[in-house]
Amino acid sequence: MVSIANSxxxxxxxxxxxxxxxxxxxxxxGIRLAHFGKAVCIFERHNAVGGLNGFYSIAGRKYDVGLHAMTNFVRPGVKGTPLTKLLRQLRIEREEFALCEQRQSRVAFGPRGETSLRFTNDFAVLEQEVAQRFPAEADGFRRLVAAVRTFDDVSLDAKPVSARSIVREHLRDPLLEDMLFCPLMYYGSATEQDMEFGQFVIMFKALFLEGFARPFEGVRQVLRVLLDKYRAAGGERRMKCGVQRISRRADGVNVLRLDSGEEITAAHVISSIGAPETERLMANEVGREQAAPAATPGRLSFVETISVLKPQPADLGWGDDTIIFFNDSPRFDYARPGDPVDPRSGVICIPNNFEYGSGKTLSEGLVRVTCLANYDYWAGLNEETYRAEKQRWYRTVQASAQRFLPPLTAPTAFDRAVVATDMFTPRTITKFTGHLQGAIYGAPVKQRQGRTALPNVYLCGTDQGFLGIVGAMLSGISMANYHILQKG
Ligand SMILES: Cc1cc2nc3c(=O)[nH]c(=O)nc-3n(C[C@H](O)[C@H](O)[C@H](O)COP(=O)(O)OP(=O)(O)OC[C@H]3O[C@@H](n4cnc5c(N)ncnc54)[C@H](O)[C@@H]3O)c2cc1C
Structure with missing residues:
Protein backbone atom coordinates (compact mmCIF):
# COMPACT_ATOMS: atom_id res chain seq x y z
CA MET A 1 0.00 0.00 0.00
CA VAL A 2 1.55 3.30 -1.08
CA SER A 3 0.63 6.53 0.67
CA ILE A 4 1.03 9.60 -1.51
CA ALA A 5 1.68 12.88 0.25
CA ASN A 6 1.48 14.87 -2.93
CA SER A 7 0.20 13.94 -6.36
CA GLY A 30 14.92 -0.87 -9.70
CA ILE A 31 13.95 -1.95 -13.24
CA ARG A 32 13.19 -5.48 -12.11
CA LEU A 33 11.00 -4.33 -9.21
CA ALA A 34 9.22 -1.65 -11.23
CA HIS A 35 8.40 -4.22 -13.93
CA PHE A 36 6.57 -6.20 -11.29
CA GLY A 37 4.52 -3.21 -10.15
CA LYS A 38 6.43 -2.39 -6.98
CA ALA A 39 6.44 1.24 -5.86
CA VAL A 40 10.17 1.79 -5.98
CA CYS A 41 12.45 4.78 -5.62
CA ILE A 42 16.22 5.05 -6.06
CA PHE A 43 17.97 7.54 -3.78
CA GLU A 44 21.31 8.78 -5.11
CA ARG A 45 23.61 11.20 -3.32
CA HIS A 46 25.18 12.59 -6.50
CA ASN A 47 23.66 14.47 -9.39
CA ALA A 48 24.61 11.77 -11.92
CA VAL A 49 23.79 8.08 -12.24
CA GLY A 50 26.34 5.30 -12.79
CA GLY A 51 28.36 5.32 -9.55
CA LEU A 52 31.70 3.61 -10.23
CA ASN A 53 30.65 3.44 -13.85
CA GLY A 54 29.47 6.92 -14.55
CA PHE A 55 30.92 9.67 -16.69
CA TYR A 56 31.92 13.30 -16.27
CA SER A 57 32.88 16.28 -18.41
CA ILE A 58 35.94 18.49 -18.33
CA ALA A 59 36.35 21.32 -20.83
CA GLY A 60 33.57 19.89 -23.00
CA ARG A 61 35.10 16.40 -23.17
CA LYS A 62 33.21 13.46 -21.76
CA TYR A 63 35.21 10.89 -19.80
CA ASP A 64 33.97 7.49 -18.64
CA VAL A 65 34.75 6.92 -14.97
CA GLY A 66 35.20 3.19 -14.90
CA LEU A 67 34.42 1.41 -18.10
CA HIS A 68 37.37 -0.20 -19.78
CA ALA A 69 35.20 -2.90 -21.26
CA MET A 70 32.00 -4.68 -20.53
CA THR A 71 33.04 -8.18 -19.52
CA ASN A 72 30.88 -11.31 -20.10
CA PHE A 73 30.39 -10.59 -23.81
CA VAL A 74 28.86 -13.47 -25.77
CA ARG A 75 27.63 -13.43 -29.37
CA PRO A 76 23.92 -13.67 -30.21
CA GLY A 77 22.51 -17.16 -29.80
CA VAL A 78 24.70 -18.20 -26.85
CA LYS A 79 22.26 -18.94 -24.06
CA GLY A 80 22.46 -19.27 -20.27
CA THR A 81 25.26 -16.75 -19.67
CA PRO A 82 25.22 -13.67 -17.39
CA LEU A 83 24.76 -11.26 -20.32
CA THR A 84 21.82 -13.14 -21.84
CA LYS A 85 20.25 -13.59 -18.42
CA LEU A 86 20.44 -9.91 -17.59
CA LEU A 87 19.07 -8.85 -20.99
CA ARG A 88 16.11 -11.19 -20.53
CA GLN A 89 15.42 -10.20 -16.94
CA LEU A 90 15.60 -6.46 -17.70
CA ARG A 91 13.71 -6.84 -21.00
CA ILE A 92 16.53 -5.26 -22.99
CA GLU A 93 17.17 -6.19 -26.63
CA ARG A 94 20.87 -6.86 -27.10
CA GLU A 95 21.03 -4.29 -29.96
CA GLU A 96 20.12 -1.60 -27.43
CA PHE A 97 23.53 -1.85 -25.76
CA ALA A 98 25.17 -1.76 -29.23
CA LEU A 99 28.17 -3.73 -28.02
CA CYS A 100 31.29 -3.82 -30.20
CA GLU A 101 33.86 -6.55 -29.61
CA GLN A 102 37.47 -6.15 -28.52
CA ARG A 103 40.26 -6.58 -31.04
CA GLN A 104 42.62 -8.59 -28.81
CA SER A 105 43.99 -8.34 -25.27
CA ARG A 106 47.22 -9.55 -23.67
CA VAL A 107 48.73 -10.49 -20.36
CA ALA A 108 52.33 -9.23 -20.61
CA PHE A 109 54.90 -10.21 -17.97
CA GLY A 110 58.62 -9.43 -17.69
CA PRO A 111 60.46 -6.08 -17.71
CA ARG A 112 59.18 -5.36 -21.24
CA GLY A 113 56.38 -7.89 -21.50
CA GLU A 114 58.64 -10.60 -22.91
CA THR A 115 56.23 -13.38 -21.88
CA SER A 116 52.84 -12.71 -23.30
CA LEU A 117 49.49 -14.50 -23.51
CA ARG A 118 47.02 -13.14 -26.04
CA PHE A 119 43.29 -13.62 -25.68
CA THR A 120 40.22 -12.56 -27.62
CA ASN A 121 36.50 -13.31 -27.41
CA ASP A 122 37.35 -16.71 -28.90
CA PHE A 123 38.62 -18.87 -26.01
CA ALA A 124 40.56 -21.12 -28.41
CA VAL A 125 43.11 -18.29 -28.81
CA LEU A 126 44.04 -18.40 -25.11
CA GLU A 127 44.12 -22.21 -25.14
CA GLN A 128 46.57 -22.13 -28.06
CA GLU A 129 48.73 -19.47 -26.42
CA VAL A 130 48.97 -21.48 -23.18
CA ALA A 131 49.81 -24.66 -25.12
CA GLN A 132 52.52 -22.81 -27.06
CA ARG A 133 54.18 -20.87 -24.21
CA PHE A 134 53.63 -23.43 -21.44
CA PRO A 135 53.49 -26.83 -23.22
CA ALA A 136 54.05 -28.74 -19.97
CA GLU A 137 50.93 -27.10 -18.52
CA ALA A 138 48.52 -27.70 -21.41
CA ASP A 139 46.79 -30.70 -19.79
CA GLY A 140 46.63 -29.04 -16.38
CA PHE A 141 45.12 -25.93 -17.98
CA ARG A 142 42.45 -28.06 -19.65
CA ARG A 143 41.61 -29.64 -16.27
CA LEU A 144 41.43 -26.21 -14.64
CA VAL A 145 39.07 -24.96 -17.36
CA ALA A 146 36.87 -28.03 -16.86
CA ALA A 147 36.75 -27.31 -13.10
CA VAL A 148 35.79 -23.68 -13.83
CA ARG A 149 33.07 -24.68 -16.29
CA THR A 150 31.40 -27.09 -13.86
CA PHE A 151 31.59 -24.92 -10.72
CA ASP A 152 28.28 -23.41 -9.57
CA ASP A 153 29.40 -19.80 -9.26
CA VAL A 154 25.91 -18.33 -8.79
CA SER A 155 25.11 -20.40 -5.71
CA LEU A 156 24.20 -18.10 -2.84
CA ASP A 157 25.45 -20.68 -0.28
CA ALA A 158 28.96 -21.43 -1.64
CA LYS A 159 31.65 -21.92 1.04
CA PRO A 160 34.84 -19.84 0.55
CA VAL A 161 37.89 -21.75 -0.75
CA SER A 162 41.31 -20.38 -1.82
CA ALA A 163 41.54 -20.08 -5.61
CA ARG A 164 45.36 -20.32 -5.51
CA SER A 165 45.11 -23.72 -3.79
CA ILE A 166 42.69 -25.06 -6.41
CA VAL A 167 44.66 -23.66 -9.33
CA ARG A 168 47.83 -25.31 -7.93
CA GLU A 169 46.09 -28.67 -8.05
CA HIS A 170 46.16 -28.26 -11.85
CA LEU A 171 49.14 -25.99 -12.68
CA ARG A 172 52.75 -26.18 -11.48
CA ASP A 173 54.32 -23.15 -13.17
CA PRO A 174 54.00 -20.04 -10.92
CA LEU A 175 54.45 -17.77 -13.94
CA LEU A 176 51.37 -19.15 -15.68
CA GLU A 177 49.47 -19.10 -12.39
CA ASP A 178 50.28 -15.39 -11.88
CA MET A 179 49.51 -14.58 -15.52
CA LEU A 180 46.02 -16.00 -15.11
CA PHE A 181 45.41 -14.33 -11.76
CA CYS A 182 46.61 -10.87 -12.88
CA PRO A 183 43.64 -9.91 -15.13
CA LEU A 184 41.10 -11.61 -12.87
CA MET A 185 42.36 -9.79 -9.80
CA TYR A 186 42.67 -6.42 -11.51
CA TYR A 187 39.10 -6.68 -12.77
CA GLY A 188 37.48 -7.90 -9.61
CA SER A 189 39.39 -9.02 -6.55
CA ALA A 190 38.68 -7.35 -3.23
CA THR A 191 41.27 -9.57 -1.55
CA GLU A 192 45.04 -9.30 -1.69
CA GLN A 193 47.22 -12.00 -3.33
CA ASP A 194 44.49 -14.66 -3.50
CA MET A 195 40.82 -14.85 -4.40
CA GLU A 196 37.92 -16.90 -3.22
CA PHE A 197 37.47 -19.68 -5.83
CA GLY A 198 33.88 -18.68 -6.59
CA GLN A 199 35.11 -15.15 -7.47
CA PHE A 200 37.93 -16.64 -9.56
CA VAL A 201 35.37 -18.67 -11.53
CA ILE A 202 33.09 -15.67 -12.06
CA MET A 203 36.01 -13.59 -13.34
CA PHE A 204 37.59 -16.40 -15.41
CA LYS A 205 34.30 -16.89 -17.25
CA ALA A 206 33.71 -13.14 -17.56
CA LEU A 207 37.13 -12.37 -19.09
CA PHE A 208 38.42 -15.53 -20.76
CA LEU A 209 35.48 -17.82 -21.57
CA GLU A 210 33.22 -14.91 -22.52
CA GLY A 211 34.99 -11.65 -23.35
CA PHE A 212 35.17 -7.88 -23.74
CA ALA A 213 32.95 -5.45 -25.63
CA ARG A 214 32.12 -1.76 -25.47
CA PRO A 215 29.43 0.46 -26.92
CA PHE A 216 30.79 3.13 -29.27
CA GLU A 217 29.43 5.77 -26.90
CA GLY A 218 30.88 4.05 -23.85
CA VAL A 219 29.06 3.79 -20.58
CA ARG A 220 26.58 6.52 -21.53
CA GLN A 221 24.87 4.09 -23.89
CA VAL A 222 24.36 1.52 -21.13
CA LEU A 223 23.14 4.09 -18.62
CA ARG A 224 20.71 5.61 -21.13
CA VAL A 225 19.13 2.21 -21.77
CA LEU A 226 18.83 1.44 -18.06
CA LEU A 227 17.31 4.81 -17.24
CA ASP A 228 14.80 4.58 -20.10
CA LYS A 229 13.68 1.11 -18.94
CA TYR A 230 13.40 2.26 -15.36
CA ARG A 231 11.36 5.35 -16.24
CA ALA A 232 9.12 3.42 -18.63
CA ALA A 233 8.38 0.86 -15.92
CA GLY A 234 7.30 3.65 -13.55
CA GLY A 235 10.32 3.73 -11.23
CA GLU A 236 11.12 6.92 -9.36
CA ARG A 237 14.53 8.40 -8.71
CA ARG A 238 15.70 11.15 -6.40
CA MET A 239 19.08 12.61 -7.26
CA LYS A 240 21.27 14.69 -4.91
CA CYS A 241 19.37 12.91 -2.23
CA GLY A 242 21.63 10.76 -0.07
CA VAL A 243 20.46 8.47 2.69
CA GLN A 244 22.00 9.28 6.07
CA ARG A 245 20.40 6.76 8.35
CA ILE A 246 18.20 3.67 8.29
CA SER A 247 16.16 2.76 11.33
CA ARG A 248 13.36 0.33 11.96
CA ARG A 249 9.97 1.19 13.41
CA ALA A 250 8.24 -1.12 15.90
CA ASP A 251 5.91 -2.32 13.10
CA GLY A 252 8.94 -3.46 11.04
CA VAL A 253 8.80 -0.62 8.50
CA ASN A 254 12.17 0.97 7.62
CA VAL A 255 12.62 4.70 8.08
CA LEU A 256 15.20 6.41 5.87
CA ARG A 257 16.52 9.77 6.90
CA LEU A 258 17.68 11.74 3.86
CA ASP A 259 20.45 14.36 3.60
CA SER A 260 17.70 17.00 3.42
CA GLY A 261 16.44 15.94 6.85
CA GLU A 262 13.27 14.51 5.31
CA GLU A 263 12.19 11.01 6.33
CA ILE A 264 10.60 8.43 4.07
CA THR A 265 9.49 4.89 4.86
CA ALA A 266 9.85 1.65 2.91
CA ALA A 267 8.82 -1.95 3.50
CA HIS A 268 12.16 -3.12 2.01
CA VAL A 269 15.50 -1.43 1.42
CA ILE A 270 18.14 -2.55 -1.08
CA SER A 271 21.49 -0.89 -0.56
CA SER A 272 24.14 -0.86 -3.27
CA ILE A 273 26.63 1.30 -1.39
CA GLY A 274 28.67 -1.51 0.21
CA ALA A 275 28.42 -3.62 3.37
CA PRO A 276 30.42 -1.49 5.83
CA GLU A 277 28.91 1.67 4.36
CA THR A 278 25.39 0.27 4.85
CA GLU A 279 26.23 -0.85 8.40
CA ARG A 280 27.19 2.74 9.17
CA LEU A 281 23.73 3.90 8.10
CA MET A 282 22.16 1.34 10.46
CA ALA A 283 24.62 1.92 13.32
CA ASN A 284 21.87 2.93 15.71
CA GLU A 285 19.95 -0.30 15.03
CA VAL A 286 22.71 -2.91 15.02
CA GLY A 287 22.66 -4.82 18.28
CA ARG A 288 18.89 -4.63 18.51
CA GLU A 289 18.51 -7.12 15.68
CA GLN A 290 19.90 -10.48 14.65
CA ALA A 291 23.68 -10.54 14.47
CA ALA A 292 25.30 -10.13 11.06
CA PRO A 293 29.08 -10.25 10.65
CA ALA A 294 30.62 -6.78 10.94
CA ALA A 295 31.92 -5.86 7.50
CA THR A 296 35.52 -4.71 7.14
CA PRO A 297 36.22 -2.22 4.34
CA GLY A 298 38.50 -3.41 1.53
CA ARG A 299 42.14 -2.27 1.26
CA LEU A 300 42.52 -2.26 -2.50
CA SER A 301 42.27 0.91 -4.49
CA PHE A 302 43.64 2.29 -7.71
CA VAL A 303 44.84 5.34 -9.57
CA GLU A 304 43.91 5.70 -13.20
CA THR A 305 45.55 8.02 -15.69
CA ILE A 306 43.63 9.10 -18.77
CA SER A 307 45.48 10.52 -21.75
CA VAL A 308 43.56 12.06 -24.62
CA LEU A 309 45.52 11.97 -27.88
CA LYS A 310 45.10 13.98 -31.05
CA PRO A 311 45.98 11.05 -33.33
CA GLN A 312 44.45 7.60 -33.12
CA PRO A 313 46.57 5.17 -31.03
CA ALA A 314 47.05 3.15 -34.23
CA ASP A 315 49.00 6.12 -35.64
CA LEU A 316 51.53 5.59 -32.81
CA GLY A 317 51.69 1.87 -33.61
CA TRP A 318 49.29 1.01 -30.78
CA GLY A 319 46.34 -0.19 -32.87
CA ASP A 320 46.28 -3.91 -32.01
CA ASP A 321 45.65 -4.25 -28.30
CA THR A 322 42.41 -3.39 -26.56
CA ILE A 323 43.54 -4.19 -23.02
CA ILE A 324 46.99 -5.15 -21.68
CA PHE A 325 47.48 -6.52 -18.16
CA PHE A 326 51.15 -5.99 -17.29
CA ASN A 327 53.60 -6.96 -14.59
CA ASP A 328 57.39 -6.60 -14.44
CA SER A 329 58.13 -8.45 -11.17
CA PRO A 330 59.16 -12.06 -10.57
CA ARG A 331 55.87 -12.60 -8.68
CA PHE A 332 52.68 -10.62 -9.32
CA ASP A 333 52.08 -8.59 -6.14
CA TYR A 334 48.37 -7.73 -5.88
CA ALA A 335 48.28 -5.81 -2.59
CA ARG A 336 47.90 -2.31 -1.22
CA PRO A 337 51.33 -0.77 -1.92
CA GLY A 338 53.49 0.88 0.75
CA ASP A 339 54.26 3.59 -1.83
CA PRO A 340 51.56 5.96 -3.11
CA VAL A 341 51.28 3.91 -6.34
CA ASP A 342 52.69 0.57 -7.45
CA PRO A 343 53.64 1.06 -11.12
CA ARG A 344 55.16 -2.43 -11.42
CA SER A 345 51.86 -3.87 -12.59
CA GLY A 346 48.65 -2.48 -14.01
CA VAL A 347 46.14 -2.37 -16.83
CA ILE A 348 46.36 -0.40 -20.08
CA CYS A 349 43.07 0.13 -21.88
CA ILE A 350 42.81 1.65 -25.36
CA PRO A 351 39.09 2.25 -26.01
CA ASN A 352 39.78 3.05 -29.68
CA ASN A 353 40.74 -0.58 -30.26
CA PHE A 354 37.29 -2.14 -30.29
CA GLU A 355 35.74 -3.21 -33.60
CA TYR A 356 33.28 -0.34 -34.05
CA GLY A 357 32.51 -1.15 -37.67
CA SER A 358 33.63 0.27 -40.95
CA GLY A 359 34.78 3.86 -40.81
CA LYS A 360 33.69 4.34 -37.21
CA THR A 361 36.44 5.64 -34.94
CA LEU A 362 36.38 7.60 -31.71
CA SER A 363 37.12 11.23 -32.52
CA GLU A 364 40.21 11.30 -30.29
CA GLY A 365 42.70 8.75 -29.06
CA LEU A 366 42.37 7.50 -25.49
CA VAL A 367 44.82 5.60 -23.32
CA ARG A 368 43.87 4.69 -19.76
CA VAL A 369 46.31 3.14 -17.31
CA THR A 370 45.27 1.72 -13.93
CA CYS A 371 47.69 0.84 -11.09
CA LEU A 372 47.30 -0.18 -7.44
CA ALA A 373 47.47 2.72 -5.00
CA ASN A 374 47.54 3.47 -1.28
CA TYR A 375 44.34 5.14 -0.04
CA ASP A 376 45.79 6.51 3.21
CA TYR A 377 48.57 8.33 1.39
CA TRP A 378 46.27 10.06 -1.11
CA ALA A 379 43.57 10.83 1.47
CA GLY A 380 46.06 12.57 3.77
CA LEU A 381 47.50 15.11 1.29
CA ASN A 382 46.69 18.81 1.32
CA GLU A 383 45.22 20.20 -1.89
CA GLU A 384 48.46 21.65 -3.27
CA THR A 385 50.55 18.52 -2.65
CA TYR A 386 47.72 16.36 -3.97
CA ARG A 387 47.79 18.17 -7.32
CA ALA A 388 51.59 17.99 -7.53
CA GLU A 389 51.59 14.28 -6.65
CA LYS A 390 49.01 13.57 -9.32
CA GLN A 391 51.33 15.10 -11.91
CA ARG A 392 54.37 13.20 -10.61
CA TRP A 393 52.59 9.85 -10.58
CA TYR A 394 50.93 10.47 -13.94
CA ARG A 395 54.41 10.56 -15.48
CA THR A 396 55.64 7.51 -13.55
CA VAL A 397 52.59 5.43 -14.50
CA GLN A 398 52.89 6.41 -18.19
CA ALA A 399 56.57 5.51 -18.31
CA SER A 400 55.91 2.14 -16.71
CA ALA A 401 52.99 1.28 -18.99
CA GLN A 402 54.74 2.26 -22.22
CA ARG A 403 57.28 -0.54 -21.69
CA PHE A 404 54.50 -2.98 -22.57
CA LEU A 405 53.31 -1.20 -25.73
CA PRO A 406 55.06 -1.36 -29.10
CA PRO A 407 58.02 1.08 -29.10
CA LEU A 408 57.32 4.58 -30.43
CA THR A 409 59.15 5.78 -33.54
CA ALA A 410 60.33 8.86 -31.63
CA PRO A 411 60.67 9.01 -27.82
CA THR A 412 58.64 12.24 -27.65
CA ALA A 413 55.83 11.02 -29.95
CA PHE A 414 53.46 10.30 -27.05
CA ASP A 415 54.01 13.64 -25.30
CA ARG A 416 53.42 15.46 -28.57
CA ALA A 417 50.22 13.49 -29.17
CA VAL A 418 48.63 14.27 -25.78
CA VAL A 419 46.01 17.04 -25.83
CA ALA A 420 44.49 16.52 -22.37
CA THR A 421 45.04 14.38 -19.31
CA ASP A 422 43.18 13.48 -16.17
CA MET A 423 43.86 11.19 -13.27
CA PHE A 424 41.73 9.80 -10.49
CA THR A 425 43.01 8.52 -7.20
CA PRO A 426 41.59 6.51 -4.29
CA ARG A 427 40.47 9.82 -2.80
CA THR A 428 38.40 10.61 -5.91
CA ILE A 429 36.66 7.23 -5.63
CA THR A 430 35.62 7.83 -2.04
CA LYS A 431 34.53 11.39 -2.81
CA PHE A 432 32.24 10.41 -5.68
CA THR A 433 30.94 7.01 -4.63
CA GLY A 434 31.23 6.96 -0.84
CA HIS A 435 33.22 3.68 -0.91
CA LEU A 436 35.36 3.61 2.25
CA GLN A 437 39.14 3.41 1.64
CA GLY A 438 38.49 4.01 -2.09
CA ALA A 439 37.86 0.26 -2.28
CA ILE A 440 36.55 -0.25 -5.79
CA TYR A 441 35.81 -3.92 -5.27
CA GLY A 442 34.43 -3.37 -1.81
CA ALA A 443 34.83 -5.49 1.29
CA PRO A 444 36.96 -8.68 1.18
CA VAL A 445 34.17 -10.82 2.62
CA LYS A 446 31.09 -10.92 0.40
CA GLN A 447 27.53 -11.42 1.65
CA ARG A 448 26.27 -13.72 -1.08
CA GLN A 449 22.70 -13.74 0.26
CA GLY A 450 22.80 -9.97 0.64
CA ARG A 451 21.67 -10.06 4.25
CA THR A 452 22.38 -7.30 6.74
CA ALA A 453 21.68 -6.77 10.44
CA LEU A 454 18.12 -5.65 9.66
CA PRO A 455 15.66 -8.22 8.29
CA ASN A 456 14.24 -6.10 5.47
CA VAL A 457 17.46 -4.38 4.43
CA TYR A 458 19.52 -6.20 1.79
CA LEU A 459 22.75 -5.57 -0.07
CA CYS A 460 23.23 -5.65 -3.80
CA GLY A 461 26.23 -4.84 -6.00
CA THR A 462 29.88 -5.02 -5.14
CA ASP A 463 29.57 -6.40 -1.60
CA GLN A 464 27.00 -9.02 -2.52
CA GLY A 465 29.75 -10.48 -4.64
CA PHE A 466 28.91 -10.26 -8.35
CA LEU A 467 31.44 -7.85 -9.81
CA GLY A 468 31.92 -5.67 -12.84
CA ILE A 469 29.18 -3.97 -14.82
CA VAL A 470 27.36 -7.13 -15.83
CA GLY A 471 27.91 -8.70 -12.40
CA ALA A 472 26.60 -5.59 -10.63
CA MET A 473 23.43 -5.61 -12.76
CA LEU A 474 22.92 -9.32 -12.13
CA SER A 475 23.40 -8.76 -8.43
CA GLY A 476 20.63 -6.14 -8.41
CA ILE A 477 18.36 -8.52 -10.31
CA SER A 478 19.14 -11.53 -8.07
CA MET A 479 18.60 -9.66 -4.83
CA ALA A 480 15.31 -8.15 -6.07
CA ASN A 481 14.16 -11.61 -7.17
CA TYR A 482 15.38 -13.52 -4.13
CA HIS A 483 14.32 -11.21 -1.32
CA ILE A 484 11.28 -9.44 -2.71
CA LEU A 485 9.71 -10.86 -5.87
CA GLN A 486 9.98 -14.57 -5.03
CA LYS A 487 8.51 -13.86 -1.61
CA GLY A 488 5.59 -12.04 -3.18
C1 LIG B 1 38.30 2.63 -12.53
C2 LIG B 1 37.30 1.55 -12.65
C3 LIG B 1 37.33 0.75 -13.77
C4 LIG B 1 36.38 -0.25 -13.91
N1 LIG B 1 36.39 -0.95 -15.06
C5 LIG B 1 35.44 -1.85 -15.26
C6 LIG B 1 35.34 -2.47 -16.50
O1 LIG B 1 36.09 -2.18 -17.41
N2 LIG B 1 34.40 -3.42 -16.69
C7 LIG B 1 33.53 -3.75 -15.71
O2 LIG B 1 32.69 -4.62 -15.93
N3 LIG B 1 33.59 -3.16 -14.50
C8 LIG B 1 34.51 -2.20 -14.26
N4 LIG B 1 34.57 -1.57 -13.07
C9 LIG B 1 33.74 -2.07 -11.96
C10 LIG B 1 32.33 -1.59 -12.05
O3 LIG B 1 32.36 -0.22 -12.29
C11 LIG B 1 31.63 -1.85 -10.72
O4 LIG B 1 31.78 -3.22 -10.37
C12 LIG B 1 30.15 -1.56 -10.78
O5 LIG B 1 29.92 -0.37 -11.46
C13 LIG B 1 29.64 -1.47 -9.36
O6 LIG B 1 28.29 -1.04 -9.36
P1 LIG B 1 27.47 -0.96 -8.03
O7 LIG B 1 26.09 -0.61 -8.41
O8 LIG B 1 27.66 -2.21 -7.24
O9 LIG B 1 28.12 0.16 -7.11
P2 LIG B 1 28.45 1.70 -7.33
O10 LIG B 1 28.75 1.98 -8.74
O11 LIG B 1 29.48 2.04 -6.32
O12 LIG B 1 27.09 2.45 -6.98
C14 LIG B 1 26.76 2.88 -5.69
C15 LIG B 1 26.05 4.23 -5.77
O13 LIG B 1 25.60 4.58 -4.46
C16 LIG B 1 25.73 5.99 -4.28
N5 LIG B 1 25.76 6.25 -2.83
C17 LIG B 1 26.77 5.97 -1.96
N6 LIG B 1 26.38 6.28 -0.70
C18 LIG B 1 25.11 6.76 -0.78
C19 LIG B 1 24.15 7.20 0.19
N7 LIG B 1 24.42 7.20 1.49
N8 LIG B 1 22.94 7.62 -0.25
C20 LIG B 1 22.64 7.59 -1.59
N9 LIG B 1 23.49 7.17 -2.53
C21 LIG B 1 24.72 6.75 -2.13
C22 LIG B 1 27.04 6.31 -5.00
O14 LIG B 1 27.10 7.69 -5.31
C23 LIG B 1 26.93 5.39 -6.23
O15 LIG B 1 26.28 6.05 -7.29
C24 LIG B 1 35.45 -0.51 -12.89
C25 LIG B 1 35.42 0.31 -11.78
C26 LIG B 1 36.32 1.35 -11.67
C27 LIG B 1 36.20 2.31 -10.52
Missing part, protein backbone atom coordinates in the same frame (compact mmCIF):
# COMPACT_ATOMS: atom_id res chain seq x y z
CA UNK A 8 3.34 15.01 -8.27
CA UNK A 9 6.18 12.52 -8.97
CA UNK A 10 8.93 11.78 -6.47
CA UNK A 11 7.12 13.13 -3.46
CA UNK A 12 5.73 9.95 -1.98
CA UNK A 13 6.61 9.32 1.60
CA UNK A 14 6.28 5.53 1.50
CA UNK A 15 7.60 2.95 -0.99
CA UNK A 16 7.44 -0.79 -1.29
CA UNK A 17 11.19 -0.68 -1.93
CA UNK A 18 13.76 2.07 -1.43
CA UNK A 19 17.04 1.51 -3.27
CA UNK A 20 20.17 3.31 -2.12
CA UNK A 21 22.52 4.19 -4.97
CA UNK A 22 21.95 4.68 -8.71
CA UNK A 23 24.94 2.62 -9.88
CA UNK A 24 24.53 -0.38 -12.18
CA UNK A 25 23.21 -2.69 -9.46
CA UNK A 26 20.72 -0.20 -8.02
CA UNK A 27 19.34 0.65 -11.47
CA UNK A 28 18.97 -3.02 -12.39
CA UNK A 29 17.21 -3.86 -9.12
Missing amino acids: SLNTRTHYDVAIIGAGMSGLAA
